[in-house]
Amino acid sequence: MKPSLGRFLLIAIPFVWLLALFLAPFFIVLKISLSDVAVARPPYTPTFDLSAGWDAFMGALSELDLENYTWLTEDDLYWRSYLSSLQIAVFSTILTLLIGYPIAYGMAKAPSEWRPTLLMLIILPFWTSFLIRVYAWIGILKKEGLLNLVLMWAGLIDEPLIILNTNVAVYIGIVYSYLPFMILPLYAALERIDGSLLEAAEDLGCSRMSAFWKVTIPLSMPGIIAGCFLVFIPAMGEFVIPDILGGSETLMIGKTLWVEFFSNRDWPVSGAVAVLLLLLLVVPIVLFQKHQEKNQGTL
Amino acid sequence: MVRNFTWFNATSLTFGFLFLYLPIVLLMIFSFNESKLVTVWGGFSTKWYAEVFANKGIIDAAWVTVRVAFFSATIATVLGTIAALVLVRAGRFYGRTLFSGMVYAPLVMPEVITGLSLLLLFVSINFDRGFWTILLAHITFSMCFASVVVSSRLVTFDKSLEEAALDLGCTPLSAFIQVTLPVIAPAVVSAWLLSFTLSLDDLVIASFTSGPGSTTLPMKIYSQVRLGVTPEINALSTILVVIVSVGVITASLASKRAEARRIKEEQAAFAQ
Numbered sequence: 112m113k114p115s116l117g118r119f120l121l122i123a124i125p126f127v128w129l130l131a132l133f134l135a136p137f138f139i140v141l142k143i144s145l146s147d148v149a150v151a152r153p154p155y156t157p158t159f160d161l162s163a164g165w166d167a168f169m170g171a172l173s174e175l176d177l178e179n180y181t182w183l184t185e186d187d188l189y190w191r192s193y194l195s196s197l198q199i200a201v202f203s204t205i206l207t208l209l210i211g212y213p214i215a216y217g218m219a220k221a222p223s224e225w226r227p228t229l230l231m232l233i234i235l236p237f238w239t240s241f242l243i244r245v246y247a248w249i250g251i252l253k254k255e256g257l258l259n260l261v262l263m264w265a266g267l268i269d270e271p272l273i274i275l276n277t278n279v280a281v282y283i284g285i286v287y288s289y290l291p292f293m294i295l296p297l298y299a300a301l302e303r304i305d306g307s308l309l310e311a312a313e314d315l316g317c318s319r320m321s322a323f324w325k326v327t328i329p330l331s332m333p334g335i336i337a338g339c340f341l342v343f344i345p346a347m348g349e350f351v352i353p354d355i356l357g358g359s360e361t362l363m364i365g366k367t368l369w370v371e372f373f374s375n376r377d378w379p380v381s382g383a384v385a386v387l388l389l390l391l392l393v394v395p396i397v398l399f400q401k402h403q404e405k406n407q408g409t410l
Numbered sequence: 411m412v413r414n415f416t417w418f419n420a421t422s423l424t425f426g427f428l429f430l431y432l433p434i435v436l437l438m439i440f441s442f443n444e445s446k447l448v449t450v451w452g453g454f455s456t457k458w459y460a461e462v463f464a465n466k467g468i469i470d471a472a473w474v475t476v477r478v479a480f481f482s483a484t485i486a487t488v489l490g491t492i493a494a495l496v497l498v499r500a501g502r503f504y505g506r507t508l509f510s511g512m513v514y515a516p517l518v519m520p521e522v523i524t525g526l527s528l529l530l531l532f533v534s535i536n537f538d539r540g541f542w543t544i545l546l547a548h549i550t551f552s553m554c555f556a557s558v559v560v561s562s563r564l565v566t567f568d569k570s571l572e573e574a575a576l577d578l579g580c581t582p583l584s585a586f587i588q589v590t591l592p593v594i595a596p597a598v599v600s601a602w603l604l605s606f607t608l609s610l611d612d613l614v615i616a617s618f619t620s621g622p623g624s625t626t627l628p629m630k631i632y633s634q635v636r637l638g639v640t641p642e643i644n645a646l647s648t649i650l651v652v653i654v655s656v657g658v659i660t661a662s663l664a665s666k667r668a669e670a671r672r673i674k675e676e677q678a679a680f681a682q
Contacts, residue, residue, distance in 0.1 A: 129509070132531070217423040220416075241613075243647040246631070350614055351613060368522045
């Protein structure tokens, strides 16, 4: 592509769109998180008014305060939400990896004429509504639900288990919903491994198990990393799953933000919650982007 | 990996697919349940389907959702294809790191952050919330998914074909339309389908960016779910799952057939 007006336009169209509708909104969130609470409606007082000119701007700058952020440190609800989100996201990611790896491995080893169908079967639930798939678990997990019916019928338990509205239900929901995100990059990495490498390892005296640890796992590392990012980052900010399957003890930052915004109508504080969540995710998001750039097109 | 498929692989696949499909299948079965209780089978009935079609709120919400999904998928695919071309072809330019960051970040950005930030943008520029704001929000996040899908196809495309077209007197635009686009067409189609379903599916971003009078189907389903499990939602969910599955399977069969035909034509061309 020669440097030309065409090239400039080609770059400018998506660039400007994303600047205006992806990047700029974050600065507005930042600005509002630094504004005063509930002095005016719509529920915040703008701290900056750009139409008022430079002096007013500088004046406003000196009035910026971290009130909303100090508020977050005073109420332990917020930091408990961050910690609990982090814990749920980390454990769900590990569980998803442990469950997803054997499935991806089985797919990669399946006869090649099955593979497109298996891939299709993995992708299909991912096309069907996320909300509906989470909702489907209510009927299974609740006290008089199908899981308890089956377990009691089989004589494994006498009393129904309380699963719905606990963190266990949230883990099940996250693992279930994000499983395709883990399997797809794992499968892409595993499918590319040259079988002769494993044969070579076994010829050189590795057992099948140690060949798996020394050859397959390291070679599937890009898939493991990509899958973990794709599960961990969105799980941190998850709202739908803790809200539908979790109970009052389930604290997740996405849910706290939602409640702050829609129930308490406190826009500046929800802005501050969002900014802190973003700060927490900056490192994994940047790492994910670097990883994507390096393996462009392997998703 | 050319290695033998063992009983271990078969078991993990079986359990994996059971885990993925059982909840959806159970939901579909119970949508035909006469009883209002989800776990008690009261006989076969289609009355919940009749109730879905009689519910004007649901029909209106479905119409808003389909319109938003159609327009946002179309615009997002165009923008996403352009963004993919920039990522794969444009080489170095000022702000490239920022650009690729903005393309990849929305893939993983928690929806609550995207939703809140777009809402605050619309409020601060005094843009009335409703159909248009949902549309703009959906275009923005879908275009990133679309560009990832298209760019994965574009990196494997042999650039010399396009260069040959340019040497033979094509303008860059006509070379793109006549040479590149037919080759990447399956990826463009899947990008459109992905954007379409992402938009159909979205609850969180739509909740933040919608205004009074524009309720999408997921928002409607969510508010019903919060009120308690209603068999009507099972029926509605079943309809949606069937529509999406039929659509996706048809599209993938069609693209597989087109791909096979293209390969055959290419072989025929080389054989001459």
